[in-house]
Amino acid sequence: MTDESSPVIWWVRRDLRLTDNPVLHRAADSGRPVIPVFVLDEVIESHGAAPKWRLGLGIRHLAERLEAIGSRLILRRGTAQTVLDALAAETGAGAVWWTRAYDPPSIERDEGVKSTLTGRGIDAGSMPGHVLFEPWTVETKQGGYYKVFTPYWRAVKDRDVPHPTSARTALRTPQTWPDSDRIEDWNMGAAMDRGAVVVRPWLTLGEEAAQARLTAFADGRIGAYGRARDLPGIEGTSGLSESLTYGEISIRACWHAGLRAASRGEAGAETWLQELAWRDFAYHLLYHTPHLLTENWRREWDSFPWNEDERVAEVTAWKRGRTGIRFVDAAMRELYVTGRMHNRSRMIAASYLTKHLMSHWRIGSRWFEDTLVDWDPASNALGWQWASGSGPDAAPYFRVFNPVTQLDKFDKDRTYVTRFIAELSDDPPGPARAFFDAIPRSWQMSPDDPYPEKPVVDPKEGRERALNAYKNREFPATTHP
Template sequence: MSTSPVLVWFRRDLRLTDHPALHAACAMGRPVIPVFIYDETVDQLGAAPKWRMCLGIGQFSERLAKGQSRLILRRGNALDVLCALVKETGATSVFWSRLYDPGAVTRDTEVKSALKEQGVEARSFGGHLMFEPWTVETKTGGFYKVYTPFWNTVKTRDVDAPLPAPGRLPAPEKWPSGDDLSSWQMAQPMNRGAEIVRPHVRLGEDVAQARLQTFIAKIVGGYDTTRDLPGVDGTSGLSQNLALGEISPHQCWHAGLRARQEGKAGAETFLKELVWREFAYHLMHHTPRLLSGNWKEAWDAFPWRTDPDTPEVTAWKQGRTGLQFIDAAMRELYVTGTMHNRGRMIVASYLTKHLLTHWKIGMAWFEDCLIDWDPASNAMGWQWSAGSGPDATPYFRVFNPVTQLDKFDKNRDYANRWIAEGRSNPSAEALSFFEAVPRRWNLSADAQIPAPVVAADVGRKIALNAYENKGF
């Protein structure tokens, strides 16, 4: 039996359970060398997702070490690093899990071609998605542009059962050298915010699995309702783990199926949310412009405001718009690195419609601040909210942040949790916002509550007038 190692190149798949590439590598009966590469795609990440990835790498490295394995860390161009490791270790196979954003596809195609030319077996595997984007087609052979028919097509498809974690990974006779994670300084851009956000991180595979179990046991039954209530623990909270592959969508899907079979009312809605994530990747694969330009190209003519530093946009970023729902959600983002999904829709609608500001500015802010940043979901969410994306409802959906708060946060649990100004005894989490933000913002809990930058009712009129003037 050959003793040449198999390199398993980890990226957004920091887990042992349900890992097809790792499973296939172990099945070969040869030494397995796990590798993580800090390449340009990692270097380009925003502050929060880069820091969260660093935590995930560190935790996964410790998990491997407990099983007498290692995660070899290298920095550089991915192809150069892999070629060097092939030469150093005598590896004849390199396996990895597929990614689907344009940059990753270009890189991985180049890597696969170059390795094969050198006689190295190079194989990519699924695992980040349940349905490969090229396998879901309309009856006429095209791709889906609307979510509901996409859901109707895939909802009865078989989803592969999760694979078990391998036993002890076969180790090579000699391990290659690797970098020290701290030398990458991935936490540096977070500055003092890291200490504030850290308690809100659900780190690693074991924590993600436990959270899924809790969600299915205690929350999913009422998910239809609770997922819209930002003041309660009513969602799965697994977005950061899915983004880094600390849990697989297959695991979530099968847990949701079991819950539905048990008669838990909210289970199907949970399954639909998992498919919404798949739909984002489906669109990104077929229309990569989703990440960089208006998905509906007619919106190229819309006169978006494109200055990211106007007083209005600055107030939005700082959670100082004077509208409780907007400000609470933006502060939640800065303190926890995440934001309730209802909040994401409201703040995105306000920026793009009340302030008529380009969705790219909001998308970039989220890309810097979200620990659950995901290229497809972030882009589609922003374009959906802006009206330029895939949505059966036309442009005239303009969320009113006041009535939305009345509807989904009647007792103001969410607003009170995150807003300190004007309160005699603000919560610790509301106060922590001022410890997380840059000092140059010069914000204080003692400041007065600002007047609305653009009032809720006024903003709707502004948006509709702008759309009508452009013939939308």
């Protein structure tokens, strides 16, 4: 079989869409048979409960989309390098293409796959599609990478971004399809236990739902986004983080929707474009400083006296939404009920853990990695390091959010806390009650329990303790990598 007629394997990863998918479009335009393949590999096996479960749902949906256009999705499990090498030999594939990733575990995996396949004469390689701008294409005037977002934003905001391409409605199929695993046998949602039933109705699953959500936001709510995005009690955001995480919508589609809104004079459009660029900035930093994922970005924070024991009572209370701080507790319960957490709430919850409770950001990062359906390695790491003070931020550590005054400012009528904290109401709403259906039974929590009378750490006392620790600690001169 010649290269011109041999199949192309589309290695499906976080690009679960038929619309504006550069890898899929290249494969289809080659005129060769296309074999879509998803591998439950070593990187995905390491994922936490919620993202692994949500990815499995996305894979099922993509399989249905492919079947609707006369194709199919092949499922295999094992080390990516071994599985793809064997599958290429089995199918006679002359090419294996995939959407590029930027986190260290994925890069290591992909380099191994590429080395093995190219060594056998197979065209193997990655293409862009997950971010707006490849991390190595954005440089300072001195030639280095950006360490602060504002100048990064100025460098990219006027760059040309290709318009999204339309959906593929047909793919050439191979003469014989290889065997496939059954996704039911993988049981990717096992670790979710009973929480899956609670979280499932809150999901935006599949590219059709993502596109509908983008249209509704860009044609309606985006004008008020600048202010509304900070109010957790209302639907003021796009709600597309989940869809972007799994590539059920392309970042280019979101960017151009924002540009169109800006051209109409929508006040919140530029703020939303900045948030999309912030996502790219997270990958920019992760690529250039891979230790962002697991270590303090500012190395001088290695000596800061954070608690690193997840078993202490204060951390347990934080995870279970029982700190006695209503904004924090509502946020942590929203996470268990919906699989997501409002961005303002994330900042408050993260600040309280790392500053008032003086606990390491890695504790929170790992918790989110297990519980967020929209978990993204770059955004999660950057968000936690920004909140803790150890990350790339021009503001000093002294920024300690007061969760009480923040609640008065952003949830004045207590819509948000009432929605998620059952103990505050005689007749709590559905989401507040659902929290107790989602949590592990071992927590032994009930909506009839009294809400904590006192916080585990008073906001004023916690702030003073954190600032004293900061002032009395001698940091090395280095301020960033």
